[in-house]
Amino acid sequence: MIIILSLHSICTVQAHSTAYLLGACRPRTVLIDEIQFKRPVEVGDLLRFRSWVLSAKATPKVEEPDRALVHVQVQAAVTKPEALESYETNTFNFLFAIKRRKVVPDGDEYLPMPTMLPGNEEEALQMCLFYGPESRERWGESEFNDQESVR
DSSP: OHHHHHHHHHHHHHHHHHHHHHHSSOOEEEEEOOOEEOSOOOTTOEEEEEEEEEEEEEOOOTTOTTEEEEEEEEEEEEEEGGGTEEEEEEEEEEEEEEEOOBSSTTSSOBOOOOOOOOSSHHHHHHHHHHHSTTHHHHHOSSGGGOTTSOO
């Protein structure tokens, strides 16, 4: 159990840092999705972490025009240099709220959120899982798959 908590903590920091870099302000955690264990992590394994933003969007709520939601996915992989192999062990999904920047400091307009495009086929498939036609069946009604997600 100690290994799982440590792995989760490292992924949380990785996701938080990714959202922080995108939003240029401290993100607030809104949702941590279920953790998918694909393969075991043994004590002493060398771990590698990758994170990317799947979605960044302004909230559709009128009462919160300054808020945006950022969906970050973190992948943990075990690397075994002696065996020349690396494989994915876990996938973590996080949803963060960030404050949007204003166009003019005293104005009412906010800068648009950047459009997130997948960097490779793997990221495109992950975006389809969360925001594609079958996402509501998998995730139900949540902020992850709000109708405003796909832009």
